[in-house]
Amino acid sequence: MGVLSATGLVIDVPGRQSGRPLDLAVEPGQVWGVLGPNGAGKTTLLHTLAGLIPARAGEIRLDETPLARLRRRQIAQKLGLVFQERTDGFPATVAETAMIGRHPYLSCWQRQSAKDAQRVRAALERLDVAHLGDRLTHTLSGGERQRVAMATLLTQDPAVWLVDEPTNHLDLHHQSAVMGLMHDRAAAGRALMLCLHDLNLAARWCSHVLLLYPDGEACWGEARAMLEPGALERLYRQRLSVVEVDGAPVFVPINP
Numbered sequence: 001m002g003v004l005s006a007t008g009l010v011i012d013v014p015g016r017q018s019g020r021p022l023d024l025a026v027e028p029g030q031v032w033g034v035l036g037p038n039g040a041g042k043t044t045l046l047h048t049l050a051g052l053i054p055a056r057a058g059e060i061r062l063d064e065t066p067l068a069r070l071r072r073r074q075i076a077q078k079l080g081l082v083f084q085e086r087t088d089g090f091p092a093t094v095a096e097t098a099m100i101g102r103h104p105y106l107s108c109w110q111r112q113s114a115k116d117a118q119r120v121r122a123a124l125e126r127l128d129v130a131h132l133g134d135r136l137t138h139t140l141s142g143g144e145r146q147r148v149a150m151a152t153l154l155t156q157d158p159a160v161w162l163v164d165e166p167t168n169h170l171d172l173h174h175q176s177a178v179m180g181l182m183h184d185r186a187a188a189g190r191a192l193m194l195c196l197h198d199l200n201l202a203a204r205w206c207s208h209v210l211l212l213y214p215d216g217e218a219c220w221g222e223a224r225a226m227l228e229p230g231a232l233e234r235l236y237r238q239r240l241s242v243v244e245v246d247g248a249p250v251f252v253p254i255n256p
């Protein structure tokens with residue numbers, strides 16, 4: 001049983017017949033990529049696993065405890081989520097936003113410590129946004145905002161990282177840097193699940209893959225076995241050419 005596990009889980013995608021129940025466990029050290037076409041339910045799955053929306057059926061366990069039995073704060077001490085899109089609830093600087101990652105560990109009136117501030121600084125540096133610490137987040141570019149969101153999750157550094165499109169808005173260098181961070185956190189014993197649109201990032205960085213089909217079908221397993229060109233062509237209804245670079249497959253869409 002992994003640090004995050006789903007048993008008989010059916011996600012609630014509006015208007016869809018119930019799909020294949022998911023039975024999977026995300027173990028420490030694993031990086032799961034969730035792949036599927038637009039509307040397949042990737043975000044819905046992540047939000048369900050985070051306890052933000054109810055499932056149609058099944059059970060989710062976090063560290064062996066049913067999610068339904070945990071209070072929100074207990075969940076936030078073990079699990080963090082980066083949303084695909086962000087809205088600013090209220091004006092906040094980059095440093096203040098990253099500090100939100102420490103809130104699950106602080107009691108109501110407890111002030112953040114020097115150690116918390118140090119974690120924020122280190123996270124901002126790791127995500128290459130330390131120079132933006134005093135800027136209001138709504139003034140940032142899309143890629144800068146994405147890196148601040150990742151820095152906030154790194155400040156939280158929970159056992160389970162759920163990230164909806166980690167490389168959204170990022171240039172090539174920062175895509176690679178963020179995926180490298182995911183790899184490092186997995187090596188440090190975290191369990192990660194990432195929604196990805198880029199097959200090549202999945203092939204390069206994921207240990208496990210879950211393929212979600214628009215009709216609710218799904219299959220999952222080790223990345224090497226799941227990233228089979230025929231299966232991916234059916235998933236995306238897109239012909240693919242495959243070459244190998246640096247020991248990993250590179251998928252290139254081709255026209256008929």
Ligand SMILES: Nc1ncnc2c1ncn2[C@@H]1O[C@H](COP(=O)(O)OP(=O)(O)OP(=O)(O)O)[C@@H](O)[C@H]1O
Nearest residue numbers: 013014036037038039040041042043044045084195
């Ligand atoms: N609140 C809602 N009301 C109605 N339909 C919804 C709602 N939320 C999600 N859906 C639908 O559920 C389906 C799954 O959405 P979801 O965002 O999980 O897909 P996704 O795989 O993450 O897609 P994308 O790749 O475009 O991000 C979509 O068809 C979406 O329109």
